[in-house]
Structure formats: structure tokens, C-alpha cells
Amino acid sequence: MGGSALLVLLLLAVASLVTCAVHAGDEDEGKLLCSCENIKGTCSNGTCKGDICFYSLVNRVEERGCFPHRTRMENCGSSMAGVVYMKCCSTDRCNAFSKPPPTPAPPPKKSLQLWIVVPLALIFIAAVTLCGLMLWLRSQQTHCRLLKDGGDLTMVKVDSREDPTYGELFDEFCTSGSGTGLPYLVQRTMARQISLAECVGKGRYGEVWRGTWMGESVAVKIFSSRDEQSWFRETEIYNTVQLRHDNILGFIASDMTSKNSSTQLWLITHFHELGSLYDVLQYSTLDPENCLQMCLSVACGLVHLHTEIFSSQGKPAIAHRDLKSRNILVKRNRQCCIADLGLAVIHSQSSDDLDVGNNPRVGTKRYMAPEVLDQTIRVDVFESYKQTDIWALGLVFWEMTRRTVVNGIVEEYQPPFFDMVPSDPSFEQMNKVVCVDQQRPSLHNRLHSHPILSAIVKIMKECWSQCPAARLTALRVKKSLSKLEQDNDITIDKIKQDL
Template sequence: MKSAEVFAVLSVLVNSGHCLQCYDPADLSKDKVVPLQCACENVYDCVNNTCWGNYCYHTLHNEVERRGCFQTFEQCHVPDISGLYCNCCFTHFCNENSEVPAKDLVQEKSMVLLVGVPVLVLVVMSMAACGLVLWLRTKRQHTILVDHKTSMIKVPIGGDPTYGDIFDEFCTSGSGTGLPYLVQMTMARQISLVECVGKGRYGEVWRGTWMGESVAVKIFSSRDEQSWFRETEIYNTVQLRHENILGFIASDMTSKNSSTQLWLVTHFHELGSLYDFLQYSTLDPEGCLCMCLSIASGLVHLHTEILGMQGRPAIAHRDLKSRNILVKRNGQCCIADLGLAVIHSQSNDYLDVGNNPRVGTKRYMAPEVLDESIRVNVFESYKQTDIWALGLVLWEITRRTVVNGIVEEYRPPFFDMVPSDPSFEEMKKVVCVDQHRPSLHNRLHSHPILSAIAKIMKECWFQSPSARLTALRVRKTISKFDQDHDYNIDKLKLDL
């Protein structure tokens, strides 16, 4: 290899970095021309890791060590600038085991620390500033309505707090928005999914555990992202605490198996949806009355605007059906799934229909929705579609109510008129053109409770939306009937 080529290699090293220092052994002579065999490493002209020259060298640059041969002594003289270590020697393989002096390594590491530490500190400070800004923004948007004296979770004497303790601590009567927003994110990451209890076109529902308690985790599919946003928005900004509305706990966006999942955490009801419950269970008239009254009460709470500093707007559900109603242990029901809800505030004069492309369930659609005559800018129109659907849910419950030993199999509304998955046009023909309504069994008229509920159903199914009952009227009618017949429960059971 020509000396000019070797010098060019070293020149690349010098020009691309800074020379730490260059050592000249005391006995190194310019006149020494005895060929030496040297160790060769990380140099392109190596042959079997060796080379021949007049001087052996060992260099370190950018943490890369090179060993090879120089032909002239002048090549050993590298300018004394920071960044390059160079050492020449003059015996066979003298560069094979040579090492960089400790002081040179210390100087190189010092350079790394001098540059790296300030950069690291700057990055950490930037992240802390961003975190503070996000926290302040979150705190402003999701104000924690808890007195400073009780803002910490109270641990019961003798053990850790349960889910019930924490939920009751933050969600006192009337608060209705689940746990504080920052607590929601912490809690959602501590939930263990146990079993899948339901699947649909828009996601899955799992039973999970948190602090030894069961919770329901609704995992939304990516195509139903808007429903998750809508429910999260409503639950976090609206006072919805009511025994007949599904209890909200937390909402979070989490990562599982390298994919993003949208979680909505709520109370868990092991009896499942009303749809599932009616498949395998029958009711007595009192149980039927309890269920119907609880559903009507939940709908009244949604439809009613609460005025005041901590009030809330009115809400129309828009997708009320037996699959979106859950059965509680005490025989009552609670309304769930607010992904299509419409919000209206009369005091602030606004109507928020959201931007969800989903539509309601076709089987439960009111005539004005099917024929597209609904007044989309009037909130009352959406409440009236809920009443239509409420009448169909009451019909499903009464079919599974035993009277005089007679009960019908569970069937969905219009089961005898449309296929299992009806199209929009099929439902429109049955409901709007032919104006059919679900048939009522004769046995319903032989019992005072069911006879009253059957009358309510018919008044929920008027073709004209304005002629239908309101949720408040339905609740008052059922409630009055319930009070009037409290004294006669034993007699009604004997009649069965």
C-alpha cells in the first residue's frame, strides 16, 4: 500500500473529528526503515488482519479503534487537537495489544458528559413543562367537585378501600359523573379483564375486576370511536347519577397488544341485558310493573333538564331497546349506551346532536324516523322517538309475564312481520305504510296491572308523535297504579 493512501486514511480520521493526542516513543527514529509486520484492524487494506510497513499505529476516533501500518514517520505526527488519539511503535505486532491511556478515555467521556447532561436536562424540563400544561388544561376542563378536606380517598379502618368506598367517596348523591377524571385514568390501568360477557357490531363488553370488585368494561371497536367519544363527553360533563341509569365509573384510552382500545368502565350487573334476561326468565305482574316503572323513571331523568349552577341539560337516548337496558339484582332496570344521545339545554338555547354517523336500531325506529319526516332541529322530536321505543320495550316485558299460568316465548318487536335483520324499507312498509303494531295477547286484559301497561303501550305507538305520552306521564301512571295496588299484592298472587 502506498504511503499517500495510508496518509489519506488517517487524514479522513483527522478531518472528521478532533485529535486527543499523538504519542512519539522516545526511541522512535525517522531513519528506521526495517519493514515490520503489524496488527491490522478496521482498515480496508488488511490481509488476514495483518499488514507490512515501517511503523505500526493504533488510533481511536469516535469510539472506533484502528490498527495498521505507516510507511513514513511523518504520518505519525497528527495535529494535537481534541477528538483523535494516535500512537506509533516500531516492533513487530507492537500495536496488537496496545490500549488507549486512561486519561484519554476520561477526557473523551468528559466531553460526552459536558454535551449530554445539559441536553438531557433540557429534554426533562421540556417534558415537565408539557405535562404541567396538559394537567392544568385537564383540571380546567374536568373540575373535581370534591371539597378539599375530603379530596383524599378515605381508607376504612382495618383494610384497603373497596371500589364501593371510593365510588361513594367521590360520587355523592347527585354528582353523577363517576370518579374524577385523573383518577379514572389511574383506575382504568389497574383493571384486569376476566371474561367477555357480550359482543356486538360496535364492540365487546367484559367483566373486569378492580380492587376485588366486578366492573363492566365496554371496549369500543375503532369504527365506533364516535360513540365512545359521545358517551365519555356526556358522562364527564353531565350530572347523570340515578338508580335507573347505568352507573358510570371511568373512561380511558389504553394500549393493549400494540393497539389502542377505547374503554368505558361502568357498574357490572351479572343478570345482563333485559334482552338476555327475558330469554330465560319469566315475570309475575308485580315484577313486570317494577321493571316498567324503573325504565320509565330512568327515561324521565334523561328527558328532564335540571336548572341551576350544577344542573344539566335534557338528553334524548335515540337508541332505546331491550339490549341497551340492564337488569339489576333488585328487579329494577337501568338504561345504558348513550353513544347516540342528543343533548338540549332550553336555558342556554342549544341542541347538540353530535356527529356520530351511526343510526338507531331499525326495528325500534319510530314512523317519523323511517319516513324521514322527523323535525331534526326540534328536541321534542327525539324525545317522542324514545317514547315509541319505550312502548316496544314494555311489550317485550309483558310477553314474558305469567298471567293465569299463560306466558309467551320471547320475541323481538314485529317478529311476525319482518325478518330477523330487517331493512330500512321493510320496517318503513310495516310501520308507516301498513301502520301495523305489535299484537297484544288476550291474557293481558284479564289482569289489572298488565291491562294498564297495555293501554300505556298503545298510547306510545300513536302515528302522530305529538299524540304520544311523555315519559313523565308514563311514569306517573304506572307509579299511581303501583301505589293503588300495594294492598292487594297477596290477592294478585293467589289469582295466578
């Protein structure tokens, strides 16, 4: 009996050890074993573990793999006839033998009888005649309208579209209305579809190239390996639901590719040939009306970032943290859009979650608010980050007003505090000027002689308050500029009536 009891105890001990070993691998317990196959070489022994197995065919490139439950709706719903085929399944290795659906056979040819050909020919002739008549009537209406408005019929009309035909491209690929970029599986093939044409900008964090995709120019921001966290952060934020806005740089896709045995991180966005606001202010001047419209467009973009949208597909509030003229692009119609969200902070009221990311990069010292420079900012409060954006917004407005012509007078472009600190100021130098001496950018007397610019100057000064809580909100800035624009339109209409 003693020997049997000892044997039972030994068996129980072995069973306990086996149970511990099983629980040690709980991380993969319950996950599917899926067949894994792609050209990027990310598969381990031809398999991977996840919640969902998938087979995809994108641009004739087959892939097999797995992904977690939370992306099921986005990925499994991205099939598009003739462009993307996606099949998801939920059993072990269920994707191993998946194949694309067979191409439907063309319908058999039928001989055309004379009694079919004649009516079709008559319908075609009638349709061509009707289209020609409609085009002629439309041209006559346009001609009359131009004459009525006093227009010059010989003047060539400049293309005034805000963007190229990106809207048509997104209509073709995106039907969810979520306001993010292309579907995830399409994004993963973008680097193979884009042809790089020319380098249009370089910085300490990488290069920006003009590329061609589907006949349209796109901007390709290629991040250096040391700024990988900025690429991850921008990708994460640009994929935020309902972020798309006229005054936020349009996001297309994010992808990685290999070149010369090194990995390149690509962020693909809309391309604006005028470049950044910094570039535009270098070689061109503004009139007060243009200055007002550009200031208002930047404020509108910042309002959209700062505002949380509550809906089934909501948008969290976002603070930029590196707002400056180099991170604002100018469209063909002189509207501005905010770019470079690599340092952005995200906040959701429902969960009171503040996501500051883990990017070691810091903002631009020249545009830093006093509380950032003297390190008194409350880093656990989202409103603090919004208030630093408002400080930087005031400096951007100052840059634009400096290049605005009033009574034939305009100043050359200079960055904020150009006459107080060197070209690459240190943290300590900016702290002394902004916090200790409480200096602000100088304002030319001509700005006070024009009603539009004097109003913008008043807004700027309220954005530069030493006390963060006393600064205007982005919404207040937008409303003040909108009212100023309306009042200006009324004045112009009144002048026309007097004439």
C-alpha cells in the same frame, strides 16, 4: 433626505411583517409553556401549552402537563391524601421541578408507663363487653321480629343490594356530589388498575368484559376503533353533572390503553351479572307485579334522562335515541337501568342549544319510530327525539308483557315485529310495516284479562301513536305506572285483611 425617508419606509414594512407573524400565532399567545411528561407519549419535545401547568402523583405515577382554564376546578381540586397529589401553577415551566410533599416522619416512640397501660386495658375490656352486649340485644330483636312476622329462621337471606359496594368506593374517591364518575386524574389510571376476567358480550361495536377493580366486579366496554365517536359521546354524556340515578347505568371511568400496538377505548361502569333485559327475558318469565315494577323502573330512568335540572350544577335534558331491551340492564333486585348513551342528544333550555353529536351510527331499525323511518322527523327540535324514545319504550313494554305469565299462559320471547319482518330488517321493510301499513305488535288475549297488564297495554298503545305529538311523555308514563302500583298494593292489603 430622500435616502433617509426610504430607509424609514423599509423599517416600517419590516415591522409590519413581524407584527403579522406574531398575530399569526395568536392561538398560543397568552398560554403558558409547561413541562410535559407522561407514559402515554403525548408530549411534544417535553413541553405543552395551556392555561394551567400541573404536576400529579397518582398511584406512585408522576405526570406533568397542562390543561385549559375550564377544567381548573375539577382537576386542581382532586388531591386526596395518600391517593392523589395534584399541584397547579400559573407561570412558564413552573411544574418542571415540582415534587410530592415529603412523607411526615412517624412520631417518636414513647415508653409506656404502667399507669397508662392499666387504664387503657380496662377501657378496652369495657368496650369489648359493651359491644358484645349490643350485638346480643340486636340479635334478640331480630329473632323476635322474624318470629312475629312468621319468618323461617333457617332460610338463608339473599343479598338484595342494588349494586355491590360501589357507593363506598365513590365515597372514598368522590366528595363533590356532582354525580359524575371518578376525578379526571384517577380515571386516566383505571386501565392499569383493572384486571379483565371474562368476556360477557360482543356486538358490532365492540366487547363487554367483566373486570375486577378494588375487589369489586366492574363492566369494561371496549369499543372498536371504528366506533370511536360513540366512546367520545358516552364519555361526554356520562360526565354530565347530576346524571347519576338508580335507573341509569352507573358510570365509573373512561380511559384508553394500548394493546398489541393498537389503542383500546375503555368505558368502565357498574357490573350487573343478570345481564340485559333482552338476556333476562330469554331464560325467565315474569309475573304481573314484577312486570309492572320493571316497566316503572325503565320509565323512571327515562324521565331522569329527559328532564333538565336547573341549579348551579344543573343537568341538561337528554334523549337516548337507541332505547331497546339490549340497552337496558337488570339489577339483582329486578330493577332496570338504562345503558348505552352513545347516540344521545343533549338540550339546554337556557341557551336553546341542541347538541346531536357527530356520530355516524344510527339507531336500531326495529325500534325506529314512524317519523324516523319516513324521514319526516324535525331534527332541529329536541321534543322530536324524546317522542322517538317513547315509541321505543312502548316496544320494550311489549317485550316484557309477552313474557309475563297470566292464567298459566306465557309466550316465548320474540323481538317486536318478529312476525312481520325478517331477523335483520332493512330500512325499507320497517318503513312499509310501520309507516305505510301502520302495523303494530300483536297483543295476546290473556293480557286483557289481568288488570295490571290491561293497564300497561293501554299505555303501550298510547306510546305507539302515529302522530308523535299524541304520544305520552315519559313523566306521564311514570305517573300512570306509579298509580297502578299503588292501586295494586291497596288491593293486596285488602286481600290480606279479608283473610
